Amino acid sequence: MKLSNYTSEFKNNLKLATPVMMGSLGHLLVGLIDDIMVGRLGPVELAATSLGNSLVFIALSIGIGFSFAITPLIAESDAEGDDKKGRLIFQHGLLLTTIMGVAMFIMLLFIKPVLGYLDQPEEVVVLAIPYYEIVSFSMIPLMIFQGFKQFTDGLAETKYAMYATIMANVVNVLLNFALIYGIWIFPRLELVGAAIGTLISRVAMVFFIYIVLSRKNKFAVYMKRIKLAEIKERIFKKIVALGFPTALQMLFEVGLFVASVLLAGTLGAFSQAANQIALKLASTTFMIAVGIGVASTVRIGNQKGLKNYIELRRIAFSNFLLIFIIMFGFSICFMLFKDILPHIFTDNMEVIGIASSLLIIAGFFQLSDGIQAVVLGALRGLQDVNVPSALTFVAYWIIGFPVCYYLGRTLEMGTFGIWIGLLTALTSSAVMLLLRFNYLSNKLIKEKNELT
Template identity: 80%
Template sequence: MKIHNYTSEFKNNLKLATPIMMGSLGHLLVGLIDDIMVGRLGPIQLAATSLGNSLVFIALSIGIGFSLAITPLIAESDGEGDKQKGRSVFQHGLILTTIIGLAMWVLLLFIKPILYHLDQPEEVVKLAIPYYEIVAFSMIPLMIFQGFKQFTDGLSETKYAMWATILTNVVNVVLNFALIYGFWIFPRLEIVGAAIGTLVSRFVMVIFIYYVLKKRKKFSIYMKKLQLAEISNIVFKKIIKLGFPTALQMLFEVGLFTASVILAGTFGALPQAANQIALKLASTTFMIAVGVGVAATIRVGNQIGLKNYIELRRIAFSNFLLIFIIMFGFAIGFFIFKDLLPLVFTENLEVIQIASSLLVVAGFFQLSDGLQAVVLGGLRGLQDVNVPSFITFVAYWIIGFPVCFYLGRTLNMGPFGIWIGLLTALTSSAVMLFLRFNYLTNKLIQEKNELT
C-alpha cells in the first residue's frame, strides 16, 4: 500500500487531535503557573501542595482512565447512526462518572491520615491538609466534566472540551493570583487560595460545557434526561467492563513513574530535581501523543460501527505513522537541546548535567512512549481493554520496574539507570500492544471475508 494512503489521513487525525492536545497542554501550563505562584510563598508551601497533590493525582488518573470507556462506545453508536444508543451510553456514563467523583472524594478523605506517615516535615503536612481536603472535593466536578468530555470526543466534537479547558485555565490563574496573594476585595489565603481556585474553576468548567451543549440543537436528543424506566444495568455493565481495565492501565503507568520519582529521591535532592525536570519535559510531549491516541479511539470506533475493518486498519496505521513522525521530531529536539532545556528550570550545574543525560534517554523513549499511547487508543476503539491492561502490567511492573531498580540501585547508576528502565518498559509496552492490535484487526478482516 502506498504511503499516501496513510499520510492522506493526517489532516483528519489532527483535526480531532489538536483540540485535545491544546486542552492537555493547557492543564500542564496552569500546573506550572500554580507551582510558580505558590513557589513565591516559600519552599514549605510548595512542598505542601506537592504532597497534597500526590494522592489526588493517583485518584485522578484512575477516574479519568475509567471515563475513557465512554468515548469508543459513543464513537461506535455515531458510526452506526444510532443516536438513541448514543444518548443511553452518554447518560449512563454521566451517572457513573458522577458516582466515581463522589467515591474518589470520600476515598481521598478516608486515606488522608496517610499524609502523616510519609516521612514528611510536620510543618509541610500541616499546610498540606486543608489544601488536600479542598482539592479532593474538586474531584466531583472534574469527573462530571469528564463524562461530558468523553461524550463529545466520541462524537468527534473535540473543540467544546478544549474551550471549557481554556476558560477553566483563565479562571484558575485569575483566582489563584487574587486568593493566594490577596488582591482587591479578596483575602490572602496562600495555598488554601490555590485550592479554592482549582475547585471553583472546575465547577465553571462543568457549567460552561453543559450550557454550550444544551444550547446547540445537534446535541438536543443526547441531552434529554433518561427516565427511570430507561436506566439499564446492561449499559452500566458495558461501560464498567471497558472502564475498569482502562483505569488499571492508567494506574500501572502512573504508578511506575511515581515509583521512579521515589527511587530518584533516594539519591538526594539534586538527582530528584533533575528527574523532575526530565519528567516535566517528557510529560509535555506526551500530551501530543494523548491527543493522537484519542483521535485513534474515535476513528477506529467509527469504523467498528460501520464494520469496515480494512478502512479501520488504514486509519489506525495512519495515526501510528503520524505519532511516529511527530515524536521523532521531539526526539531530535531533546538530543540537540539537552543542555539548554534544563536551564529553563534551574541554574544549578550539577542538576543541569544530570537532567541533560536523562533527556538523551527521554529522546529515545519518545518513539515508544508515543506509539504505545496511540496503539492503546486504537485498541480502546476496538473495545479491547482486558488484554492491553495485562500487557501494560507486564511491561511496566514485571519488566520495567525491576530494570529501574536493578540499574538504578543495585548497579548504582542513579537516575540514568532508572530512566533506562523506563525506556525498557515503554518499548516493551509499545511492541506488545502493536502486535495485539495487528492480530485483532487481521482477525476481524479474516472473519468478515469468511462470512461473505
C-alpha cells in the first residue's frame, strides 16, 4: 500500500484529535500552572505538590481510564444511527463517572496517612497534606466532566470539552495568582491557594459543558433525563466490562510514574523536584498522543460498527504513522532544549542540572510513549481491553519497575537510572500492543473474508 494511503488521513485524524489534544493539555495545564507558580516559592514547595499529586494522580488515572469506555460505545452506536442506544449509554456512563468521582474522593481521604510512610522528607509531607485534601475533593467535579467529555468525544464533537478546559484554565490562572501570592484583597495561601484554584476551576468546567450541551439541538435527544425505569443493569455491566480493564491500563502506567516520583523522593527534595519537572514536560507532549489516541478510538469504533475492517486497519496505521512523526519532533526538541526548559519551573541550579539529564531520556521515550498510547486507543475502538491490560502490566511492573529500582537504587544511578527504567517499560508496552493490534485487525479481515 502506498504511503499516501496513510498520509491522506492525517487531516481527518488531526481535525478530530486537535480539540482533544487541547482539552487534554488543559487538564494537564491546571497542574502545570500550579507547579510553575508554586515552583517560584521554592523546591520544597514544588516537591510537596509533586507528593500531593502523586496519589491523586493514581486515582485520577483510574477514573479517567474507566470513563474511556463511554467513547467507543457511543462511536459504535453513532455509526449504527441508534440515538436511543447512545442516549442510554451516555446517561448510564454519566451516573457511573459521578459515582466513581465520589468513590475516588473517599478513597483518597482514607489513604491520606500513606503520605507519611513513603520515606519522603518531613517538611515536604507537612506542606503536601492540606494541598492533597482539597485537590482530592476536586475529583468529584472532574469525573462528572469526564462523563460529558467522553460522550461528546464518541460523537466526534470534541470541541466542546476543549472550550470547557480553556475556560477552566483561565479561571485557574487568575485564582492562582490571587491565592498563591496574596494579590489585592486575597490572602496569601501558597500551596492551599493553588489547590483551591484547581477545585473551583473544575467545578466551573462542569457547569460550562452542561450549559453548552443543553442549549444545542443536536444533543437534545441525549440530554433528556433518564427515568428510573430506563436504568438497565446490562448497560452498566457493558460499560464496566470495558471501563474496568481500561482503568487498570491507566493504573499500571501512571502507577509506574508515581513510583518513580516516590523513588526520586527518597533521594531528596531536589531530586524529587527535578523528577517532577521532567514528568510535567513529558506529560505535556503525551497529551498530543492522547488526542490522536481518542481519534483512533472514535474512527475505529465507527468502522467496527460498519464492519469495514480493511478501512479500519488503514485508518489505524495512519494514526500510528502520524504520532510517530509528531513525537519524533518532540524528541529532538527535548534533547536540544534540555538545559533551557527546566528554567520555566525553577531558578535552583542543582534542580535544573538533574532535570536536564532526565530530559535526555524523556526525549528517547517520546516515540514509544506516543505509539503505545495511540495503539491503546485503537484497541479500545475494537473494544479489546482485557489482553492489553495484561500486556501493560507486564511492560510496566514485570519489566519496567525492576529496572527502575535496580538502576536507580541498587546501582545508585539516581533519577537518571529510574528514567532508563521508564524508557524500558514504555518501549516494551509499545511493541507488545502493536503486535496485538496487528494480530486482531488481520484476524477480523480474515474472518469476514471467510464468511463472504
